[in-house]
Amino acid sequence: MPIDAEKALAAEPRTGPISWDHKDVQLYHLGIGAGTRPGLADPAVDPGELRYTLESRLQVLPSFATVAGAGLGMTAGLSSPGIDVDLAAVLHGGQSVRVHRPIPVRGSAVQTSKVAAVYDKGKAAVLVLRTEAADDDGPLWTNDARIFVRGEGGFGGERGPSGRTAYPKTAPDHVVERPVRPDQALLYRLSGDWNPLHADPAFAARAGFDRPILHGLCTYGMTLKAVTDTVLGGDAARVRSCRTRFAGVVFPGETLRIRMWTAEDLVRVEVTAAERDDAAVLGDTFVEHS
Structure with a gap:
C-alpha cells in the first residue's frame, strides 16, 4: 500500500511516558564499548571510563536518547496513520540527536513521536520520524x-534535501581506531533493539549477509563517544547535537577508523571499516559542541 503522505503528516502525535535510571545508562554505555580504551599500556584500566560506567561519577552521552524508552519512538512513527509499509523494505538511512540540556542520569519524561516529513526519492520514500522528550523542567532532546x-516512492511528493557534503581536502586533525568486540551487538541489543539481524546468523543470511551485522545506532554511539573523548575532554555535557548518514554496515569484530576535522564549535567526522579497505560506514557526520 503506498504511503499516504498527507495523512501521515496530519496525524496526531503519539505520546507516552518513559523513564530510565543509572543501570539503563550504564548498559547503553557498555553496549557502545565503554569501559576500556585502546592504545593504553593497560587497556583494561582507564579511570576516565568511569564517567561512563560508575554510578557515582556517571554522565550521559547524548546518543542515549536513541534508546531511552527502549527506542519506541521509531516504532510509533512507523505505525502512524498513512504509513503501511513492509518492514523488510525499511532501511535506517540517518539519525540526528539534539539535546536541549544535559540528560540526567535518572529521569522520567513524556515522549512525543510523529512523522515530521515524507520525501519522494523516486524508487524509495524517505520518512523523517521525529521523537521529542520533555520532563517537568522542559525539553530534553x-x-x-x-x-x-x-x-x-513515485507518489509525486517533494524530493527533499540530499544531505551529502564533500569531505575536507585537508588531512584530518585526529584519527582514532575503535575495535568492535565480537559480542558487541549481543550486548547493545539489550538496550532495546531486538532485531535478529544483529544476533541470528540464519536470519542475517536471509537478509543477504554472511553473518549478523552491528546496529547502525551502535556505530553512531561509538563514534560520538570517540569524538567526546578525543576532542571534548570526555565531557558529554559539551555535546549539543550529532547527525549522521548510515553509509555501510559494520560486522562485529571489525575496527572502526574514525577521522575528525575540527572547527570552532563543530567536528566533521568520517567513519570507515579498517579491515575492508576503509569501506564507508558513516558519512556526513557532524558533532556540534560548546
Whole structure:
C-alpha cells in the first residue's frame, strides 16, 4: 500500500511516558564499548571510563536518547496513520540527536513521536520520524530518524534535501581506531533493539549477509563517544547535537577508523571499516559542541 503522505503528516502525535535510571545508562554505555580504551599500556584500566560506567561519577552521552524508552519512538512513527509499509523494505538511512540540556542520569519524561516529513526519492520514500522528550523542567532532546522505504516512492511528493557534503581536502586533525568486540551487538541489543539481524546468523543470511551485522545506532554511539573523548575532554555535557548518514554496515569484530576535522564549535567526522579497505560506514557526520 503506498504511503499516504498527507495523512501521515496530519496525524496526531503519539505520546507516552518513559523513564530510565543509572543501570539503563550504564548498559547503553557498555553496549557502545565503554569501559576500556585502546592504545593504553593497560587497556583494561582507564579511570576516565568511569564517567561512563560508575554510578557515582556517571554522565550521559547524548546518543542515549536513541534508546531511552527502549527506542519506541521509531516504532510509533512507523505505525502512524498513512504509513503501511513492509518492514523488510525499511532501511535506517540517518539519525540526528539534539539535546536541549544535559540528560540526567535518572529521569522520567513524556515522549512525543510523529512523522515530521515524507520525501519522494523516486524508487524509495524517505520518512523523517521525529521523537521529542520533555520532563517537568522542559525539553530534553529531539531525535530525527531518516527511514528509507524501498519501492514506496513515485507518489509525486517533494524530493527533499540530499544531505551529502564533500569531505575536507585537508588531512584530518585526529584519527582514532575503535575495535568492535565480537559480542558487541549481543550486548547493545539489550538496550532495546531486538532485531535478529544483529544476533541470528540464519536470519542475517536471509537478509543477504554472511553473518549478523552491528546496529547502525551502535556505530553512531561509538563514534560520538570517540569524538567526546578525543576532542571534548570526555565531557558529554559539551555535546549539543550529532547527525549522521548510515553509509555501510559494520560486522562485529571489525575496527572502526574514525577521522575528525575540527572547527570552532563543530567536528566533521568520517567513519570507515579498517579491515575492508576503509569501506564507508558513516558519512556526513557532524558533532556540534560548546
